[in-house]
Amino acid sequence: MPGSLRQRVLGHRLLWPALALLLLLAVNGVFNAGFWHLQWRDGHLYGSVIDILNRAAPLALVALGMTLVIATRGIDISVGAVVAIAAATAALMIGGALVIKDGVPVHTSRFPLPVAIGAALGVAAVCGLWNGLLVARVGMQPIIATLILMVAGRGIAQLLTGGQIITIYYGPYFFLGNGFLFGLPFAVFIAAAVWAVLHLLMTRTALGLFIQAIGINPAAARVAGLQERAITVCVYVFCGVAAGAAGLIISSNVKSADGNNAGLLLELDAILAVTLGGTALTGGRFSLAGSVLGALIIQALTSMIYSIGVPPEINMVVKAAVVFIVMLLQSAEFRRAARGWIWREAMP
Amino acid sequence: MSGLSRRFARIDPRHLPLLGTVAVLVLTASYGSFAYRGFFSAQVFLNLLIDNAFLCIVGVGMTFVILSGGIDLSVGAVIALTTMVSAALVEHRHWSAAAAITVVLVMGTAFGALMGWLIERFRLQPFIVTLAGMFLARGLCYLISIDSISITDPTYTAISQARLPLWSGEASITVGAVVALAVVAAGIYLAHCTPFGRTVYAIGGSESSALLMGLPVARCTVLVYTLSGFCSALAGVVFTFYTLSGYGLHAVGLELDAIAAVVIGGTLLSGGVGYVAGTLFGVLILGIIQTLISFDGSLSSWWTRIVIGALLFVFCLLQRLFESRS
Numbered sequence: 001m002p003g004s005l006r007q008r009v010l011g012h013r014l015l016w017p018a019l020a021l022l023l024l025l026a027v028n029g030v031f032n033a034g035f036w037h038l039q040w041r042d043g044h045l046y047g048s049v050i051d052i053l054n055r056a057a058p059l060a061l062v063a064l065g066m067t068l069v070i071a072t073r074g075i076d077i078s079v080g081a082v083v084a085i086a087a088a089t090a091a092l093m094i095g096g097a098l099v100i101k102d103g104v105p106v107h108t109s110r111f112p113l114p115v116a117i118g119a120a121l122g123v124a125a126v127c128g129l130w131n132g133l134l135v136a137r138v139g140m141q142p143i144i145a146t147l148i149l150m151v152a153g154r155g156i157a158q159l160l161t162g163g164q165i166i167t168i169y170y171g172p173y174f175f176l177g178n179g180f181l182f183g184l185p186f187a188v189f190i191a192a193a194v195w196a197v198l199h200l201l202m203t204r205t206a207l208g209l210f211i212q213a214i215g216i217n218p219a220a221a222r223v224a225g226l227q228e229r230a231i232t233v234c235v236y237v238f239c240g241v242a243a244g245a246a247g248l249i250i251s252s253n254v255k256s257a258d259g260n261n262a263g264l265l266l267e268l269d270a271i272l273a274v275t276l277g278g279t280a281l282t283g284g285r286f287s288l289a290g291s292v293l294g295a296l297i298i299q300a301l302t303s304m305i306y307s308i309g310v311p312p313e314i315n316m317v318v319k320a321a322v323v324f325i326v327m328l329l330q331s332a333e334f335r336r337a338a339r340g341w342i343w344r345e346a347m348p
Numbered sequence: 349m350s351g352l353s354r355r356f357a358r359i360d361p362r363h364l365p366l367l368g369t370v371a372v373l374v375l376t377a378s379y380g381s382f383a384y385r386g387f388f389s390a391q392v393f394l395n396l397l398i399d400n401a402f403l404c405i406v407g408v409g410m411t412f413v414i415l416s417g418g419i420d421l422s423v424g425a426v427i428a429l430t431t432m433v434s435a436a437l438v439e440h441r442h443w444s445a446a447a448a449i450t451v452v453l454v455m456g457t458a459f460g461a462l463m464g465w466l467i468e469r470f471r472l473q474p475f476i477v478t479l480a481g482m483f484l485a486r487g488l489c490y491l492i493s494i495d496s497i498s499i500t501d502p503t504y505t506a507i508s509q510a511r512l513p514l515w516s517g518e519a520s521i522t523v524g525a526v527v528a529l530a531v532v533a534a535g536i537y538l539a540h541c542t543p544f545g546r547t548v549y550a551i552g553g554s555e556s557s558a559l560l561m562g563l564p565v566a567r568c569t570v571l572v573y574t575l576s577g578f579c580s581a582l583a584g585v586v587f588t589f590y591t592l593s594g595y596g597l598h599a600v601g602l603e604l605d606a607i608a609a610v611v612i613g614g615t616l617l618s619g620g621v622g623y624v625a626g627t628l629f630g631v632l633i634l635g636i637i638q639t640l641i642s643f644d645g646s647l648s649s650w651w652t653r654i655v656i657g658a659l660l661f662v663f664c665l666l667q668r669l670f671e672s673r674s
Contacts, residue, residue, distance in 0.1 A: 075475070140664055143419070143475060144607075144617050148664065151604055152657020158650035259650075268479060281473055313490030313596075320484035324466075327480065331470040 013278050017293040020276070024300040025049075032307040044180040048303065056299035057187035058083075058246035062266060063273035063291040064194060065242030068235045070274055072214045073283030074135060074142035076236065079243040079270055081153025082127045083263025086247030088160040090120040091257035094170045113172055121244045127153070128240020132233035150267070157259035165258045168251070177253030187249045191292070194242065198288055211235065215283030272319065273298055275326055365614030365622075365663075365670065369629045372612075372659075376636050384643040390519040396635035401524035402427065402583040402590065403605055403634070407613075407627040408535040409579025410606045415539070416572045417552045417619030418474035422463065423580040424602035425485035426456050428595065430584025432489045435497035435594025438504065445503035453581045459485070460577015464570035474573075482603070489596030496595035499588065508589045524586040531582065535624040548572060552619030608656055609634055612663050616670075633659070 028048070029035045038047040062079050069076045093116035111119075127149060134145035168174075179186040202208030213221040214228050222228040243263075251257045275281060276297050277290025301322070305315050328334045381388035397404070406423045413420045430452045437448040463481045467474050499505070511520035539545040547568040550558040559565050587598060613630030615622025637655050641647045 134664075138665065138668055140668060141617055144611070144664055147604060147607065148657050148661045151608065151660060152654050155650040155653030155657065158648075159654065163648055163650060268483070271476070271479070275476070281476055311490070311494075313494055314487065316483045316487030317491065318487075320480045320487055323476070323480035323483065327472055327476055328466075328470060331472055334470045337470070 013287055014290055014293060017277050017290050017297065021293055021297050021300060024297060024304055028300060028304045028307060031304070031309075035307070040183070043183065045183045048307075050185065052296065052299045052303055053188050054185040055303075056295045057185070057191040058249045059266070059269055059273060059298060060191045060292045060295035061194060061242045061246045061249070062239075062270040063277075063295045064191075064198060064288060065239030066267075066270040067274050067277070067279055067286050067288055067291040068198075068211060069142070069239045070215075070271075070279055070281060071211050071283060071286035072232050072235050073218065074232070074236070075271070075281075076131060076146045076239045076243075077143060077267045077271075078127065078131060078146040078149035078153055079239065079246075080263040080266040081150050081157065082124050082240055082243040083247035083250060083266055084157035084257075084259050084261075085127060085153055085160070086120040086124045086244035087251035087257040087262045088157045088166070088259050089123045090116050090173070090248055090251060091166040091168050092160055093119055094168055094173055095166075113170075116173075117248060120248055121241055124240045124244020124247065125237050126240075127244075128237040129233065131240065132236030135236060136229040136232040154259065157262070159259075161257060161259040163259070165256050167256045173252055174255060175252070177249045177251070187253075190245065190249065194245070195288060195292055202288065207231075212284055212286070215286075269295075269298055272323060275323070275330075280330060365616075365666065366626045366629075368663075368666065369612060369614050369626055369633065373629050373633050373636065376633065376640065380636065380640050380643065384640075387639075387643055390515060392639065394514070394519050394521050394525070396632050396639065397525040397528060398522050399638075400631050400635045401522070401528040402587040402599070403602065403609060404528040404628060404631045405531045405579050405583040405586060406602065406606045407609045407631050408531050408624055409576035409583075410603075410610050411535065411613070411615055411622060411624050411627045412539070412548055412572050413474075413576045414607070414610050414615050414617060415552045415619060415622055416548045416569065417555065418467070418569075418572065419478065419607070420460075420463075420573065420576045420580075421475065421478040421603045422459075422481035422485055423576065423583070423606055424599040425482040425489075426459060426577060426580035427584040427587050427599040427602060428489050428597070429459075429485040430456055430581050431588045431591070431594040431598050432492050432497070432596060433594070434585065434588045435499050436492050438499055438501045439497055445501060445507075449585055452585060453578065456581020456584065457574055457578040460580070461570060461574040463577070464573030467573065468566050468569045478573075486596060492596075493594075494596065496593050498593045504589065504592060508592050522589070524589050527582070527586055531579065532624065532628050535627075539624045544568065544571065549620055552621070554620075605634060605656075608660050611667075612659055614663075616667055617664075 025035075032048065035048045038045055038049065040046075062083070066076060066079065093111045094113070095110040110116075131142075131146050131149060134140045134148070135142050138145070175186060176190075177187055181189055202211075210221070210226050210231055213224065213226060214231060218228055243266075246266075247263060250262060271281075273294030274291045276294035277287050277292070279286040279290060298319075301318065302315060305318065377393075386392070406427070410420060410423065433452050433455065434448050437443040437451065438445060443451075459481065463477050466472055467477050507523050510523050512522075512526065513520045539548070547558065547563045547565070550561065550563055551565055551568060555565060588594065591598065609630035610622070610627050611617060611630070612633055613622070613626030613628070615626060634656060637659075638652055641649070641651055641655075
C-alpha cells in the first residue's frame with residue numbers, strides 16, 4: 001500500500017483497538033504497582049500480564065469463530081451453550097478416579113485423553129453443523145437459528161451432567177488450562193495456533209475473500225459462482241469447534257464441568273470482542289487480529305476493575321458503556337451528527 | 349370438493365400459525381388431563397396465568413417489537429432492575445408503594461425510549477443496542493445491591509397475597525394475572541384498532557414502503573421500544589408482587605422465553621405478521637410444558653429447556669414453510 005509510514009499507521013484498522021489496549025494496560029500499571037512485574041518461578045513465567053493472556057485465551061478462541069460468522073452476516077448466540085456441552089462431554093468421558101497401582105496413586109481416565117478431547121470437539125462440531133444447516137439450508141435468521149441451540153443447549157448440557165457439577169480427577173487433562181509450554185500458559189499457544197492457521201487460510205487462499213463476499217452480498221456471491229451455502233455451514237462448524245475448544249480449556253482450568261454456568265454470557269463477551277476489534281456487525285470486512293485484541297481488551301478491563309478496587313459488579317456497567325460508545329462510533333449517522341455539532345459550535 | 353376441504357380452504361392462511369398454536373395448546377392440555385390425575389382443574393389452568401403473568405406482559409411488548417421487525421433483549425434485565433429499585437425505594441428509603449411503582453414505571457419507559465431513540469436516530473442494530481441495554485440494567489442492579497432485598501412493606505404483601513375468587517370460590521387468581529389479562533386486551537386493541545398498530549405492521553412488512561406511504565416511521569419505531577420498556581417495567585412490578593423481593597439475578601434469560609412465546613404464538617420473526625393474542629397462547633404453552641414436567645415428577649427441570657428448544661425449532665421450521673409457500 002503506498003503512502004508514508006505515518007499515513008499507514010494512522011489509517012490502520014487495528015490502530016484504535018491497539019491504542020485502547022495500551023491505554024488499559026497503562027492504567028493497570030498506574031493502579032497496580034506490580035502489574036508489569038514478571039517472575040520466573042518453577043520454570044514458568046508469572047505475572048499479571050501473563051494472567052491476562054491466559055484468561056483471555058478461551059474468549060479469543062470463541063471470538064475468532066464469531067468473527068467469521070459475523071463476517072458472513074450471521075451471529076452465533078449459542079457459543080455459551082456449546083462451551084457447556086463440550087465441557088460436559090469431556091468431563092463425562094474422562095471422569096477420573098484415584099487408583100492405587102503398585103503402591104502409587106495413579107489418576108485414570110475412562111477413555112484415552114485424545115478420544116475424550118476428540119469426542120468433545122466432535123460434539124461441538126455437530127452443534128455448529130446444526131446451526132449452519134438451519135441458517136444456510138433452512139434459511140432461518142441466524143439469531144433465531146442459534147437461539148434454538150442456546151435455549152436447548154443448556155438443557156442438553158445439564159442432561160449430560162445430570163444437573164450436577166462434575167469434578168474431573170485426571171492430571172494430564174489439566175495441562176490444557178493450567179499447563180505451561182516454554183514458560184507460557186499452554187492455552188495461549190492453542191489460541192495463537194488457531195489464529196495463525198486462520199490468518200494463513202484467509203490471506204494465502206481465497207477463502208477470506210469468499211467470506212467477505214458472502215457478508216457483503218450473499219445473492220451476488222452465489223451468482224458469482226461461490227459455494228455460498230457450503231462456506232456458511234463450514235463457518236458455523238468452525239465457530240462450534242472453537243467454542244468447544246474454549247469449553248475444554250475452561251473446564252480443564254476449573255477442573256470441573258458445570259452444565260448451568262460454564263460459558264454463561266460468553267456469547268455477549270465474544271460479540272463485544274469482535275465489535276471492539278473493528279468488525280462491523282453488518283458483515284463483510286472482518287479482522288481476526290482485531291478480535292484477539294478485543295478479547296485482550298475485555299480481559300484487561302476486567303483485571304483493571306479488580307485492581308482499582310471498585311466492586312467487580314461495576315464491570316457490567318462499564319462493558320455496557322463501552323458497547324454504547326463503540327456502537328455509536330461505528331454508526332455513520334452518529335459521525336455525521338457529531339461532525340454537525342462540532343461544526344455548529346465552531347461557527348459563531 | 350368435499351365440505352370439509354372447502355371449509356379448510358376458507359381458513360385464511362395468515363391464521364394458520366395461530367391455529368397451530370391453539371391446537372398444540374389443546375393437545376398438550378388434553379394429554380395432561382388424561383395422563384395425570386388432578387391436572388384437569390380450573391386452578392391448574394389459572395396457575396398457568398398466575399405463574400407466568402410477568403412473561404405474558406413482557407411478551408405483549410415483545411410482540412410489538414418483533415412485529416416492527418426488531419428485537420428487544422433487555423426485557424429480563426429491566427425486570428430485574430425494576431424489582432431492585434422498587435425494593436430499595438420501599439425498604440431502604442421507606443417510600444410508599446404507589447410512589448415506588450410510579451417511579452419504576454417511568455424509569456422503564458424512559459429506558460425503552462432511550463434505546464428506541466438510539467436505534468432510530470443513529471440507525472443502530474436493535475440487537476446490539478438492547479444487548480448493551482441488558483448489560484447496563486443488570487449492572488445498575490448490582491450497583492444498588494449485590495444481595496437480594498426482601499420486601500416487608502404492608503401494601504406490597506397485601507397486594508401479593510390478594511386473591512380474587514372465581515366460580516364461587518372454587519378457584520382464584522392474583523392481581524398480577526388480572527394485570528396480565530388487561531395488558532393482553534390493551535395490546536390487542538392497540539395492534540388492531542389504532543393507527544399506531546397499523547403503522548407497526550406496515551414497518552414490519554416493509555420499512556421503506558411505510559416511509560413512502562407517509563407513515564410516521566421514526567416516531568413509531570421509538571414508540572415500539574418505549575412500549576416494550578413500559579411493559580418490562582410493569583412486568584417487573586408484577587414480578588415484585590410475585591416474589592416479594594428485589595434481586596439482580598431475577599428473570600435471567602427471560603428475554604429468550606419471551607421471544608420463544610412470541611414465535612410459538614405464530615408471529616413471524618421477519619416482522620409484519622402475527623397476533624398479540626397468539627403470544628398469550630405461546631405463554632400458556634410454555635407454562636403448560638412446565639406444569640406437565642412438574643406433574644410427571646420423574647423428569648428433571650432441564651427437560652423444560654430442551655422441550656422449549658424443540659418447540660421453537662418446529663415452529664421456526666413451519667414459519668419457513670409458510671413463508672416459502674406465500
